[in-house]
Amino acid sequence: MQFLQLVISGIAQGCIYGLIALGFVLIYKATETVSFAQGELMMLGAFAGLAVMTLMGLPFWVGVVSAIAAMAVFGVLLERVAIRPILGQPAFSIVMLTIGIGYVARGAITMLPAIGTETHTLPVPYKDVLWRAGGLVVNAEQVVVIGATALLCALLFATFRYSKVGIAMQAASQNQLAAYYMGIPVRRLNSMVWGLAAAVAAIAGLLLAPITFVHANMGFIGLKAFPAAVVGGFGSLPGAIVGGLIIGVVESLAGFYLPEGFKDIAAYIVVLVMLVVLPNGLFGEKLRKKV
């Protein structure tokens, strides 16, 4: 029973890692760059939710939707202003660029007087609701996280499978040049992918906020999503979620059964083992390289 309880909370936490990892994978597949600012985008999303709900006083659902929309627009703008000028440069420049963006986002939030340095609670209607079922205690926040992640995955799956934009994104992620020759506007798609990634990050932020509070350093959780993305295989969308769940459950179990301190590094031990055993991850694709 204890075990099941731990697994459930691990899954809820893992969904958050998975959602952030989903952002990495979306961006990686489309533009072959890795965004180190994904955790900070999540933090900004949570703050955006906080701003529209507590400062502007919008109702919960309107607040959620507007925060996600705002972050999507922010993601598009970010791509236009910062990322697009250096496409084609070595991947490492973009990594450094996103690290810089992360620094600025974290610093800018901290600089907000009286808001940035405090921790806040996001007012959600499902706060403090507990369900008991056969000895298990499940709180509503965890159920919402799991449910919302499942819903989002289904939505993304449908988008990529049936909509024109989704199919274009798939084409561009397989071979940009060929997609470009087929008349797919690759650059515009890249902007949209960044917008999508920022929106997913905002959802992760809004889901995480009731569990851990909103504060400027909550973006550091993004560093735990890297193991999730790698375990799943860096270029695979389902892999990101599965990787996130694995990392979440392992972490939760390690926190209970292993000595203190292992909880924080369990994710990194898993990823190191994974890289040694299966460098391409669980769902990773293997590609040959020519000179």
Place this chain on the structure above:
Amino acid sequence: MRFIFKTGYDQDIRLAKHGGHVFWYTALGVVLLAAPWLLSEYLLAQLTFILIYGIVGLGLMVLAGFTGLFSIGHAAFFGVGAYTQAVLTNMGWPFPVAMAVAGALSAVVGIVVGLPALRVKGIYLGIATLAFGFIVEEGFARWEKVTGGNAGLTVGTPRAFGWAADTGPEFYFVCLATTVLATLACANLLRSTTGRAFVAIRDSEISAQSMGIHLAYYKTLSFAISAALAGVGGALYGHQLRFLSPDQFNIIQSIDLLLMVVIGGLGSLHGAFLGAIFLIGLPQAISAVKDWLPPAIGQAPGLKAVVYGLVLIAFVLFEPLGLYGRWLKVRAWFQLFPFYRKGMFRRQKSFQKSERLK
């Protein structure tokens, strides 16, 4: 402008290309030797930090700038060196021996990290080193018997064979000597076969391999050298701070080190030192102008992070070659005075090169 007419292969790999180099490096050496008498105690301490970070930067430059392998966990090697030195010094070992052991131990750790790195590339390697950095940091915090855990560890004065560097200037000279040795070692390494093998690996792994370069051996070697230099830097860092705690070797420190070499200019040894000057100088500059700004900006806690981020973004967008690249441009402008063209250093822009299907 100076034209060098090369008549032999030796001229290609000579350390000092012409008399100007000899003159300017001698001048720099004289200034650095005179620094304890020119600078205040505080500035001398900052200069010592610059030298220490310069040593670490040299190591990271060999790895990132010349071999093309990126480490987002370099603070771990830095920390291994610092803690080894601290423990050995507190046990009464003479300073140079302890430092050699600290460097060697870091190199061994570097090899351990380098081995899995042989199988993974690019971002996977970055994440592997990131993971390793986290594990080592946690190790420093948990292995309380040796490292003192989160309570920290006090580091003794460096002493060797009846001599002790217990004042600022003395320790400065120790750092200066180490820096000069490390720089010469790196410069000589890079003009040797090994160094050119590193550069070949950076430019194209497959081409390098097809020319008979043993990838596994050279990549591991690069990790070992880089980690050893980081360890030596860490050893000096511990003595300079006199106190170690695990949070000095966290992910932020790793990213700072990376930021240092990127801003300094990847692929040049000068860049390591320019980056170190930048890394130490920027917080000083920020605190100097802080009082001039409106209090809402100047006193805000996030100011440093914002400035760091903006500077990093600006460098990646506008000056990918870093501070050293900027210096090369300025020099070229003066040398070619009426004939400098704006696009001289511009790299060919390629449309979204694919790393997957290259």
